[in-house]
Amino acid sequence: MGQNRVLWLLDALERDPRADAAIDKLTRSVRALPLGRARDGLHGRWLGHPVHPLMVQVPIGSWMSAAVLDLWPGRSRGAGLLVGVGLAAAGPAALAGAVDWAELRRQQRRVGLVHAVVNTAAVGLYGASLLCRLTGRAGAGRAYGFLGLTAVGLGGMLGGHLAYRQASGANHAEEVPHVVSEGWHRIGTVDEFPAGRPVRRTVDDVPVLVVREPGGTFHALAERCSHLAGPLSEGTVADGCVRCPWHGSVFRLSDGWNVRGPATAPQPAFDTRVVDGRVEIRLRREDGTQRPDGHETDEAPTRAGSEEGEGHGRSS
Numbered sequence: 428m429g430q431n432r433v434l435w436l437l438d439a440l441e442r443d444p445r446a447d448a449a450i451d452k453l454t455r456s457v458r459a460l461p462l463g464r465a466r467d468g469l470h471g472r473w474l475g476h477p478v479h480p481l482m483v484q485v486p487i488g489s490w491m492s493a494a495v496l497d498l499w500p501g502r503s504r505g506a507g508l509l510v511g512v513g514l515a516a517a518g519p520a521a522l523a524g525a526v527d528w529a530e531l532r533r534q535q536r537r538v539g540l541v542h543a544v545v546n547t548a549a550v551g552l553y554g555a556s557l558l559c560r561l562t563g564r565a566g567a568g569r570a571y572g573f574l575g576l577t578a579v580g581l582g583g584m585l586g587g588h589l590a591y592r593q594a595s596g597a598n599h600a601e602e603v604p605h606v607v608s609e610g611w612h613r614i615g616t617v618d619e620f621p622a623g624r625p626v627r628r629t630v631d632d633v634p635v636l637v638v639r640e641p642g643g644t645f646h647a648l649a650e651r652c653s654h655l656a657g658p659l660s661e662g663t664v665a666d667g668c669v670r671c672p673w674h675g676s677v678f679r680l681s682d683g684w685n686v687r688g689p690a691t692a693p694q695p696a697f698d699t700r701v702v703d704g705r706v707e708i709r710l711r712r713e714d715g716t717q718r719p720d721g722h723e724t725d726e727a728p729t730r731a732g733s734e735e736g737e738g739h740g741r742s743s
């Protein structure tokens with residue numbers, strides 16, 4: 428069965444380069460905003476996933492409720508109040524969306540730009556709606572409100588395409604614990620891992636980043652960045668962390684924790700050990716042991732981590 432027209436249009440939008448110059452300019456402007464540590468807060472690093480979808484609940488919910496009241500005779504005051512609440516909440520939600528947008532792939536930013544334009548139109552329509560209501564033109568206020576809600580619905584459809592079809596905001600390392608098999612996996616001999624240099628290996632078709640510290644401790648993380656699958660083995664290793672080459676997320680080598688965004692999810696981490704000069708790794712499960720299905724439970728990880736020993740390497 429072929430694509431339907433809506434999907435064809437959305438896919439065509441991803442491929443359309445006509446707005447790329449404006450997108451690049453806007454991207455630079457958003458990245459230059461002096462947000463400091465608040466930028467990671469707007470990405471949702473504290474929440475473990477993007478905060479923008481959470482923040483848009485307030486304007487969408489307010490405007491939807493206003494539409495219901497507008498259909499109910501005698502409730503125009505309440506509807507006007509809800510339109511105002513939605514407008515007040517739209518700004519912070521848009522800012523969170525903008526900082527996420529600036530760290531997306533080009534095809535995602537093309538769709539994201541249209542999503543933003545449509546939602547900006549919705550804000551304009553609701554602004555006009557509020558103005559009409561405040562100046563005694565309730566009928567026009569209702570009409571602008573319904574037009575605004577239509578624009579919000581279109582913006583929501585584009586946001587859904589961005590999130591679910593283009594996977595922006597998703598954890599791109601989520602499948603790793605479901606793909607890597609239980610137990611220890613040999614990934615090479617010690618001398619194949621030069622100290623301080625990131626090395627890429629593969630376990631069960633899952634790319635793994637391996638870093639050997641100058642002291643001999645080995646660290647291993649899932650290699651594809653949780654943000655948008657950037658290659659961490661091409662990143663920079665410093666201060667016990669690796670920095671993604673694509674958008675600069677920083678992950679702690681000892682446990683995969685995302686110490687800096689835009690990544691909102693940590694990297695899956697592996698225990699390491701050296702046996703007879705060969706490096707072995709084992710996926711670290713969330714509870715620090717193997718799965719509760721009877722496999723490998725007698726091999727709980729330990730904290731020591733160096734050549735000819737087992738490396739758990741978890742730090743607080």
Ligand code: FES
Binds near residue numbers: 653655672673675688
């Ligand atoms: S892919 Fe975006 S920070 Fe790694």
